[in-house]
Amino acid sequence: MNLNQITIPSLHVEKATEFYKTLVLKLIVDALPLYVRFECPDCDATLSIHKVDKPPKGNCITIYFEDENLDTLVLNLKQKGITFISGPEDKTYLWREAHLEDPDGNHIILFYAGKNRKNPPWRVN
Incomplete structure (x- = not known):
């Protein structure tokens, strides 16, 4: 099975x-x-956006995008006017993350985890 589509x-x-x-x-x-x-x-993944009349209740959506050149990506996006909540910063779970929101308040995390995304030292086999 392969996750290939998210709709927000x-x-x-x-x-x-x-x-x-x-x-x-x-x-x-x-x-x-x-x-x-x-x-x-x-x-191959796709992201769709559909019109709603009312936003969903609560903070229920987080979208992760991985980029191995995270710091450069964040710098380039800041130069294009994108505002970040935090980051990039190293996390205790061995990921490097920067947080922001889209215009509808959906939480976005730009990150780099490398092998630790699927194979952290504490992975259950």
């Missing part, structure tokens, strides 16, 4: 579209103002 809600699909294009995702389906789909540049 948005009150303003147009604003979200520009945000994710700035994160260097490639727009592959444009059905604005109701729906868009992006392709990730380094894998």
